[in-house]
Amino acid sequence: MGLLQFTKQGIYCERADVYIDPVRSVNKALITHGHADHARSGHKHYLCHKDSAPILKLRLGKKIQVESYGYNDLIQINGVRFSFHPAGHIVGSAQIRVEHKGEIWVVTGDYKLENDGVCIPYEPVKCHHFITECTFGLPIYQWRPQEKVFDEINRWWHQNQQLNQTSVLFGYSLGKAQRLLQNVDESIGPIFTHNTVFKVNETLIEHGISIRSTKSIDRVKDTKNLRKALIIAPQASMDVPWMRKLQPCSVAFASGWMGIRSSRRNRSAGRGFVLSDHADWEELNLAIKESEAEHVIAMHGYTDSFAKWLNENGINATTEKSMIENQQQESDGLSNHSHDTSASKSA
Structure with a gap:
């Protein structure tokens, strides 16, 4: 048994009796970041970085017990x-x-190596x-450089x-929207x-994080004044009444999945911009090299293919199903759908 174990609740450190990004209610949870597939409701105590704390309270409720820390x-x-x-x-x-x-372990959560100009770089x-x-x-x-x-x-x-x-322009409301x-x-x-x-954005600005201030589209009464405007919105708002008021409009998506034609077609987007908040192939390999790890555990995505590549190139690698995948298998009986799981993440 290593220092960390993989359980139905999440990644578990038995000696400290804490979990990392657990998917089921636990006493003490260390949270890598504020996205819903990593920060869930129901835990008694949350530990996170200080810039994640206001996001957790916004999304999970102000009454949750949060301890926050700086990097390092x-x-x-x-x-x-x-x-x-x-x-x-x-x-x-x-x-x-x-x-x-x-004995040292690192749990990456989600990451990218390119400096996006918003969050502290990897x-x-x-x-x-x-x-x-x-x-x-x-x-x-x-990925191409974000400047392009x-x-x-x-x-x-x-x-x-x-x-x-x-x-x-559609992008995930936490992360992608601020980057855009x-x-x-x-x-x-x-x-x-x-x-x-x-x-x-308002929550981040209130807590001292530098984000451009904007007006909410809900406060605009005459949509004719929006003809020269850019509106940044989450994908879930695509087919709601306010969108119909904006016609004529041009719609686009910003996502790593926009590099796949079927993704653009399924979203009925006029344009797709390939912009991801996850590491690409080269970044994944570089991150592993820089970690100098003796053992790599691949989760969340193309785990089998990626681990196979690493092993063929002299890096000891294994795979673990994410707790999300395990939950899905319990509910629908699927045996392996790593691509589907990846596609459901904010990209």
């Missing part, structure tokens, strides 16, 4: 040393380092055991203005956000 702060629980380290995924995202008697952490996501763990997934992607987005927005169309907002060229025109995004 030492947390000792029954002799086990825990610390949070930048993951570069979204604001407040963290890798969790676990150490006891010289920092490599050396360890013996490296538990990594591999949402985009195939060689076909290789935003050049495309800015041109699309400007072209829509020439056609007297409102530009609506922070990196588009605000000199092109006014920027508005869906109210869900607005509330997240």
Whole structure:
């Protein structure tokens, strides 16, 4: 038995009696970041990075018990040393380092290596055991620098203005929306956000995190004034009444899955911009190399293919099903659907 174990509740450290990103209610949960598949309701105590704390309270309720820490702060629980380290995924995202008697594990949560200009950039952490996501763990997934992607987005927005169309850009309300907002060229025109995004931004700004302030689309009475605007909204709002009021409009999605034609077609998007908050193929391999880990455990995504590649290249790698996959198997009897699980994550 290693320092960390994989259970139905989540990744478990028995000596400290704590879980990491558990999917079922536990007494004490260390949370890598605020996305719903990692931060769930029902735990008695939450421990997270200080920038994740306001997000957890916004999403899970102000009454939850949260202890928050800075990056590299030492947390000792029954002799086990825990610390949070930048993951570069979204604001407040963290890798969790676990150490006891010289044995070191790192749980990455979700991460990316490119500096997005919003969250603290990823920092490599050396360890013996490296538990990594591999949402985009195939060689076909290789991202272009975000500057080039935003050049495309800015041109699309400007072209829509020439056609007297409102530009609506869909991205996940926590993470992607802030990245879009922070990196588009605000000199092109006014920027508005869906109210869900607005509330997240407002929460972050209130807690000292630098995000461009915008107006909520809910506060706009005359949609004719939006013809030159960019509106950033979550995908769930695509078919709601307010969208119909924006016609004529041009719609686009920002996601790592936009590199796949079927994803663009299924979302009925006029445009797709390949922009992911997860590590691509090259970044996954670099993160593993920089960790200097003796053992890599692949979770969340193309686990079998990625582990096979690592083993063929001299890196001892195994796989573990995510707790989400185990829950899904219990409910629908599926035996292996790593791609489907990956696609359900915010990308």
